[in-house]
Amino acid sequence: xxxxxxxxxxxxxxxxxxxxxxxxxxxxxxxxxxxxxxxxxxxxxxxxxxxxxxxxxxxxxxxxxxxxxxxxxxxxxxxxxxxxxxxxxxxxxxxxxxxxxxxxxxxxxxxxxxxxxxxxxxxxxxxxxxxxxx
Numbered sequence: 001x002x003x004x005x006x007x008x009x010x011x012x013x014x015x016x017x018x019x020x021x022x023x024x025x026x027x028x029x030x031x032x033x034x035x036x037x038x039x040x041x042x043x044x045x046x047x048x049x050x051x052x053x054x055x056x057x058x059x060x061x062x063x064x065x066x067x068x069x070x071x072x073x074x075x076x077x078x079x080x081x082x083x084x085x086x087x088x089x090x091x092x093x094x095x096x097x098x099x100x101x102x103x104x105x106x107x108x109x110x111x112x113x114x115x116x117x118x119x120x121x122x123x124x125x126x127x128x129x130x131x132x133x134x
Contacts, residue, residue, distance in 0.1 A: 028053060030105070033067070033129070035098065035120065036060040040129035049113045049133050055106045057084075059098040065120045065127070067104070068095040072116035072131060079107040095121065 028051060034041045035057065047053045057067045067084075073093040080086040084096040084104035096104050110133040120127035 030054040030056045032056045032058060034058050034060055035065040035067075035127065038125055038127055040118070040120075040127050043129045044132060045129075046132045046134060047110050049110050052107065052109050057096070057098060057104045057106070059100060059102045062100050063125075064100065064122065065098050065125065066095050066122055067098060067106075067118060068121045069093070069116060069118040069131070072110065072118070072133070073106075073108060076108050076111055079105075081105045081107075 028048070031045055031047070031053065033045070033055060036059075038061075059065045074091045076092055078086075078093040080093070080096060082098075082104035083102035084098045086096045086104075087094045093106075093108075096106070098104050110131075113133050116131045116133065118129055118131060
């Protein structure tokens, strides 16, 4: 009987934690952006505001490319992994350089709704696309 009483708080706590964890927002499926032949594909992608997101940027070219999200990730926590070289400043994430045949993952939660352009800012690369946050 004593063992049963000792288990009651544990079972109650487990139930509370289980419902808390189940209510947490699960990240959506990764969204892939491909840099190839001096263009980004897709040209437009949509992310839900306030929901965790993962962007996978793949460089299929023999050239170095950059991913520069203009204004989208300012003052936003961004986790970067993969073969790229990220750059940050006082406002946060600025860009990531992606080597030929490299791959980078960016994990973040979009805070602000709107249309945000991203570019490759390397000389001679006129690559541009957009992310719509709704």
